[in-house]
Amino acid sequence: MTRAGLVAVLGRPNVGKSTLVNALTRAKVSITAASPNTTRRAVRGVLTEGGVQLVFVDTPGLHRAQTSLGHRLNEAARHAASDVDAVVAVIEAPQVLGPGDRATLALLVRAADASADLVPVVVVNKTDRVGRATVAEQLLTATRVVEELAATAGVPAVAERVEYFATSGRTRAGVDALRAHLRAAMPESPYLFDAEEVSDVEPSEWVAELVREQVVRRTREELPHAVHCRVTELTERRARVEIVVERPSQRAIVIGKGGQSLRAIGTAARQQLPDGMYLELRVVVEPDWQRRDDALDRFGY
Ligand SMILES: Nc1nc2c(ncn2[C@@H]2O[C@H](COP(=O)(O)OP(=O)(O)OP(=O)(O)O)[C@@H](O)[C@H]2O)c(=O)[nH]1
Ligand SMILES: [Mg+2]
Numbered sequence: 001m002t003r004a005g006l007v008a009v010l011g012r013p014n015v016g017k018s019t020l021v022n023a024l025t026r027a028k029v030s031i032t033a034a035s036p037n038t039t040r041r042a043v044r045g046v047l048t049e050g051g052v053q054l055v056f057v058d059t060p061g062l063h064r065a066q067t068s069l070g071h072r073l074n075e076a077a078r079h080a081a082s083d084v085d086a087v088v089a090v091i092e093a094p095q096v097l098g099p100g101d102r103a104t105l106a107l108l109v110r111a112a113d114a115s116a117d118l119v120p121v122v123v124v125n126k127t128d129r130v131g132r133a134t135v136a137e138q139l140l141t142a143t144r145v146v147e148e149l150a151a152t153a154g155v156p157a158v159a160e161r162v163e164y165f166a167t168s169g170r171t172r173a174g175v176d177a178l179r180a181h182l183r184a185a186m187p188e189s190p191y192l193f194d195a196e197e198v199s200d201v202e203p204s205e206w207v208a209e210l211v212r213e214q215v216v217r218r219t220r221e222e223l224p225h226a227v228h229c230r231v232t233e234l235t236e237r238r239a240r241v242e243i244v245v246e247r248p249s250q251r252a253i254v255i256g257k258g259g260q261s262l263r264a265i266g267t268a269a270r271q272q273l274p275d276g277m278y279l280e281l282r283v284v285v286e287p288d289w290q291r292r293d294d295a296l297d298r299f300g301y
Helices: 017-025 068-080 099-114 132-152 156-161 175-185 203-217 248-255 257-270 293-299
Strands: 003-010 043-049 052-058 086-092 119-125 163-166 228-234 238-245 278-285
Touching (some): 003 017, 003 068, 003 099, 017 043, 017 052, 052 175, 068 293, 086 099, 086 175, 099 119, 099 156, 119 175, 132 156, 132 163, 163 175, 203 228, 238 248, 248 257, 248 278, 257 278
Parallel strands (some): 003 052, 086 119, 238 278
Antiparallel strands (some): 228 238
16 A cells, blocks of 8 residues: 655745755755745645655745735645645744744644644754754754643643754755655555656746746845746747736846846746747736736736
């Protein structure tokens, strides 16, 4: 009998969830960038090895939402935590535990309380950026916060089920131990995905994501949030992608002087596409789309 299960990966924006899911699956299933709110839907990354299938659900960062898009991202992340076999709550070693981290740990406690079979895990990530003592302190702080949250919720025993890991998605330190723990926890089950599959991202969505990753990595402040990418044509030889922004001034920034910036975006994205594939980019303005439910519905958020 095979074993298989779903592992939701949750945390506030930018703690390294997507980088960690890529390290766990040994593939690139989710785009990553230094600006918050890079992940915009629950992305499933699949790893099938030795009769065990782990399906990681990378989620948008939990945050204080200020736009309709933000509310939908939080909803997608919370929803991903239900009906799973394990929840991995990710916090960062280099940062003091904040309200967003407490909200994540509270969600972990609630999920573990709701299902006695659920495997709750806390990960202290980005250990490469701090010394061992700081990692140890953060593990201890997280443990105390989980105990306090479980006690306040009237379910102190839930805290006893939580396991703690320290990882670096970047250097992959600690990632094997985390993966092994999750593998061992998966229930007997048929595979949820074909054994050859690595993610649930369709080819056209993936092309759009690779372009968005480059736009987000090359822009600052409000611009990464204001970008949505969509494929308008995809054949084996050619992809057309529209980069949607909210204002003409943003369009000018994405295109850059003499089209320089847009060319660099295209070159970097194309390097990750099949050899010889032609990529055509266009930048269009859709005013205020992050706050407009009609636009969000159309874009599939
Ligand atoms: N030093 C260090 N940086 C990391 C590590 N993991 C991720 N990062 C960096 O942290 C930033 C955010 O990484 P992501 O993986 O995109 O974070 P996320 O939690 O998925 O963010 P959202 O999708 O916006 O919620 C990027 O610049 C990463 O390169 C790590 O283990 N060590
Ligand atoms: Mg992400």
